[in-house]
Amino acid sequence: MFDLTGRAALVTGGNGGIGLGFARGLAKAGAAVTVAGRNTAKNAAAVAELTALGARAYSIEVDVTDEASIRAMVTTAAERMGGLDILVNNAGTNIRNRPELVRMEDWHTVLATNLTSGMIASQAAHPHLKAGGVGRVINNGSMLSIFGLPFHAAYGASKGGVVQMTKSMAVAWAQDGITVNVVLPGWIDTDLTKKARQDMTTLHEDVLRRSPIKRWGDPRDFEGVAAFLASDAAAFITGVAIPVDGGFSVHG
Ligand code: NDP
Numbered sequence: 001m002f003d004l005t006g007r008a009a010l011v012t013g014g015n016g017g018i019g020l021g022f023a024r025g026l027a028k029a030g031a032a033v034t035v036a037g038r039n040t041a042k043n044a045a046a047v048a049e050l051t052a053l054g055a056r057a058y059s060i061e062v063d064v065t066d067e068a069s070i071r072a073m074v075t076t077a078a079e080r081m082g083g084l085d086i087l088v089n090n091a092g093t094n095i096r097n098r099p100e101l102v103r104m105e106d107w108h109t110v111l112a113t114n115l116t117s118g119m120i121a122s123q124a125a126h127p128h129l130k131a132g133g134v135g136r137v138i139n140n141g142s143m144l145s146i147f148g149l150p151f152h153a154a155y156g157a158s159k160g161g162v163v164q165m166t167k168s169m170a171v172a173w174a175q176d177g178i179t180v181n182v183v184l185p186g187w188i189d190t191d192l193t194k195k196a197r198q199d200m201t202t203l204h205e206d207v208l209r210r211s212p213i214k215r216w217g218d219p220r221d222f223e224g225v226a227a228f229l230a231s232d233a234a235a236f237i238t239g240v241a242i243p244v245d246g247g248f249s250v251h252g
Helices: 017-028 040-052 067-081 104-132 153-176 191-199 203-210 219-230
Strands: 008-012 032-037 057-061 086-089 135-140 178-185 241-244
Touching: 008 017, 008 067, 008 104, 017 032, 017 040, 017 086, 017 135, 017 219, 032 040, 032 067, 040 057, 057 067, 067 104, 086 104, 104 135, 104 153, 104 178, 135 153, 135 219, 153 178, 178 219, 191 203, 219 241
Parallel strands: 008 032, 008 086, 032 057, 086 135, 135 178, 178 241
Antiparallel strands: none
């Protein structure tokens, strides 16, 4: 039921952090995996790690703020792997500032990276996902898809948008044999949150205090949810947002 042998997956931002967690989960379940990111050294290290797990693994250099680069990524991944069954739209960034100080340049970078890239990649992947008959799109949202924070207007707008985009795609593509879901990570220890922890001195303790499971998340926490959502076990699940947050979002 959870076997992904013979399936082909593409993970944007799969060269590190949560994306590499998703990629490891898919690889361990038997899928061929292509990771895509800007940093070639990180791409190569991720391929080595996935290959060591026994997976057929590839990398592609991509800038997800560039439409042509995204479309080329999807075409190349499908060519190399002989199809594309699973697309994980994970690449993301954050530029924090109070709303009254947000520079429009930063706003557009965050929206392009976190939201528009997923639209373009999904659109480009649609014919491949449909052709295979078991298509899966897994998007990456955030706690900021649900809550607000003073420095996160752009990030929150992008991640809220990811949830609504997920629901529309799920409805539109169900008859094409494609499910579309979104994962909402809590506070996870990655490069993205390192700086936030340095800047906000109480953040580390605040997260621990609010989390029923008293720890920060780890990229390993995303292996299982990726394998599950990509598998036949999740064939009747579409359009949902799944928090992977140690209970953070349900703690009253
Ligand atoms: P990382 O900084 O470790 O990972 C970000 C990934 O996105 C990297 O692989 C990076 O690749 C890639 N990326 C960023 N910009 C681009 C770009 N323009 N083109 C191509 N690739 C790009 O952070 P996380 O693992 O934490 O973040 C992954 C996702 O998880 C993001 O969508 C983030 O918003 C989301 N998330 C993270 C949370 C957390 O607490 N960490 C909480 C909620 C959501 P490269 O280095 O090669 O550019």
